[in-house]
Amino acid sequence: MKIRTLSLALLTAMIWAASFSRVYAASQLRVVATAPELADMTRRIGGELVKVDGLVKGMEDIHQVVMRPSFVTKLNKADAVVYLGLSIEHVFLPGLLDVARNPGIRQDPDTQGCVGPGCIDCSEGLSVMEKPETLSRAQGEIHPQGNPHYNLDPAEGPRIARNIAKGLSRIDPARGADYEKNLKAYIAELEPRIVQWRKLAAPLKGVKAVSFHKDVCYLGRFTGLEFVDTLEFKPGVAPTPGHLETLIRKMREQEIKLIVREQQYDPQVCQWLAEKTGAKIAVIGTMANALPGADTFEKLSERNIRNLLAAIGKDPLF
Ligand SMILES: [Zn+2]
Incomplete structure (x- = not known):
């Protein structure tokens, strides 16, 4: 009898846990990030409130990424897309967003700037280097909006993280305080390390x-x-x-x-x-x-x- 009661209690608990996790999972934001470090930062800031898929493998050349059908499916269902911007993803992201037909994460097809509320452009607020005088993709010029490789500057980490937190709060304001808390914790870890890296370098x-x-x-x-x-x-x-x-x-x-x-x-x-x-x-x-x-x-x-x-x-x- 005792065993039966225990089993019943266990079963009830399991059903409750399963249904809770379903509700919880349903309330998670679905986020697609291009570069792996953006995916990692989004997980740090979003915690259990987000489910993050990355598109680009770190060993790839971001200027040569091959589009895969699975990317479209992910983007079609996404609440947000996190990207480096300044056209660095120009060979794959605009085309994919066009096919994915998800108004929440729509970009401007010319500038690749944000249009949909779930568009999280991590170049926002960057002091752009090597900006050409004229805005054209002249022969061989693949950085028409200035140099987009700011993710190689360790000191840009906090700014990137703030853009991600701001974007998540924009589409999910009810949990903005959670994103802000995680952002603060992440930056508190990152900033002393930036000081160390400066000394090291x-x-x-x-x-x-x-x-x-x-x-x-x-x-x-x-x-x-x-x-x-x-x-x-x-x-x-x-x-x-x-x-x-x-x-x-x-x-x-x-x-x-x-x-x-x-x-x-x-x-x-x-x-x-x-x-x-x-x-x-x-x-x-x-x-x-x-x-x-x-x-x-x-x-x-x-x-x-x-x-x-x-x-x-x-x-x-x-
Ligand atoms: Zn480049």
Whole structure:
């Protein structure tokens, strides 16, 4: 009898828990984020109130992401979409949003700015670097609104997080206090680390370097690295023999001894350039998950600084 009563109680509890979790799950916001670090930040700020799907794998080149049908399904059902903006997602996001036909997360098809209330553009409030004089996608210019790679600046973390919290509160004001509380806790963890990373990065100040793609101006702003040129002929245009010859000359003349290779770009040509110039190569991630174990904004930030320091022989851990 006792066992039967106990079983009944257990069963009731299980049914109650199941129905509660259904109600709870139904009240979760469905959020789609492009870059993995944005997905992670959204989970930190939304906690159990959000269910987050990421679109882009960290090892991909964000300028070359292939659209998959599953992306459309996710976006069609989403309450919010979190993205870097400044057209960095231009090869996949506008097309997907067009097909997904979800007015809540609609973007302006020309500027990719927010239209729907669930559009969370993390570039809002950014002091944009390398903004071209004219707004056109001229040949080879894949950053027509200015450089969009601000996620490589560790100091941009709090601003990105605030944009995410603001967006979640906009579509879900009833739980705005929860998002605000989680945001404060996240920023309280992040800010002291930014101070530490600045100290850690000190030996990079004034060091001249070249990168593969033109995605390092914000990283340069944080670390003090002076990026002189790129292996790419123009943003998005592969290195040409003539450009590489000029680059070798420039690197020899200016004694540039650091090549920054973003993980997704051609290792062979970087190795070849290193052999020609005696420079060392630092591999960095341009998104979380690009490098093994660096699955959050914080880990991406620290790993990049450490890899840069290691390449100039200054990482205290090596
Ligand atoms: Zn780029």
